[in-house]
Amino acid sequence: MMTDGSASDRPVIDAQKVGLTFQTADGPVHALKDVNLRVLKGDFVSFIGPSGCGKTTFLRAVAALEHPTEGRLLVNGMTPEEARKRRAYGYVFQAAGLYPWRTIAGNIRLPLEIMGFSRPEQDRRVKDVLQLVELEGFGKKYPWQLSGGMQQRASIARALAFDADILLMDEPFGALDEIVRDRLNEALLKLWARTGKTIGFVTHSIPEAVYLSTRIVVMSPRPGRITDVIESPLPRERPLDIRDSAEFIAIAHRVRDGLRAGHSYDD
């Protein structure tokens, strides 16, 4: 995977001593403190930790939606703003957030229109990503005509449409039921294998993190920080039943221990 020379050696996301403090009416909130992390091209990195530990804040900082108050954060070797201008990433929020007045195809077209792709190019890309998320034939439907899981798939397609090589996902399947979530996880792994994208994925679920990731970043709150980074020994090819394997269970244990060590469940 990492054989194509210098570009791969440079981390896609490079955080050095990143801190981010929100000034609020009740005083400063240290959402992130001393966060060091390097994400390489093609990595699937999950962020796991109790709510309030800064997972969302970190992802938003990578997306230039928040600005670190300390340290240095680089995306593709650039500042997050520059990276955004170069369409470095697609962002998937917890809610699909599709525009009700646009069809599914129209929603996927949205970033393409904003970025000024030609009409034929838009059509081609919409068709491609619809196929990628297995929503062929749903382009002309309106969002309310689709199930929650299908809507979330459409929102992933929207994030993929403009060929960003980083996909940032903030609890994208958090609102979906277990069965749908399993299927989407499987689909996401396939999509990752086919596209070779770098994925940053926030989750609350230990099995989800272990099943999906090449690396699992365990975080703890007050102040938000990284307590453990676990390299997964699992192969990239992962059938769903890998979750019953001893290796899988061992990693899950380590994640759970990491979460405990961060005495993160004191609330």
Added chain:
Amino acid sequence: MRSVGPVLAVIAVIVALWYAAAVGMNAAWVRDQAARAGTEVSFLQIVPQTMAQERPVLPAPHQVAKGLWDGVTGQAITSKRSLVYHGWITLSATLLGFGIGTGLGILLAVGIIHNRAMDQSVMPWAIASQTIPILAIAPMIIVVMNSIGVSGLLPKAVISAYLSFFPVVVGMVTGLRSPDAMQLDLLRTYNAGRGQTFWKLRLPASMPYLFASLKVGIAASLVGAIVGELPTGAVAGLGARLLQGSYYGQTIQIWAALFAAAFVAAALVGIVGAVQAAVLKRMGMAR
């Protein structure tokens, strides 16, 4: 159409109460007449007479209906006695005022959401403007505009616009601000500019709010146009009809004009509603 039954029932009750009120209120005059002639009248004689007076205190429903019918169909529509003629005069001022008010309201709303200074300065004035009774403002507008040589349609339209811009401002500000933080963040991840955010997100998101405001606005416009016809001794328009009716005690004429105005208002609101349904359907927002 499932609500036709209850609506008819309510109308029947109102008509019945109205007849009762007409009998009660007009009976005095019948008794006076009888007393003057030195005759006695029984209740059963009074009742029909209360419903056939030329200038009743309260005309009976069928008298109003007849007045309305004669006014609409009984005259050439260019006649000064035609309600169609007067209705059109008022309607044209209403539509012009509605157009101006809506345009102004949308412009103000766009300014308010994009400019902090406007946000803080315009809204209080807009609210203050609506606390001044329109009856106090209307004559001033007409007199001032007359003095600079503008009369007829435009002053009335201005009063119309004065009443209709406010709901549009309030509705559009709410509508343009209705997209939540996540939707705005999504556009930021695409590096979208303010203009793109406006056209692709804020404006379409505001459509349901706009139409809700337009329904209020068009009714307010009609009120404005009618009020604009009152203080000037205007000779044409539903407002003029109302005023003349009250000068000469032509109660039937007043009521007929009132109902004409109500029907025009209902039709206008109905048209806005139909446009709303069509637009939202095309946008895929109607289910």
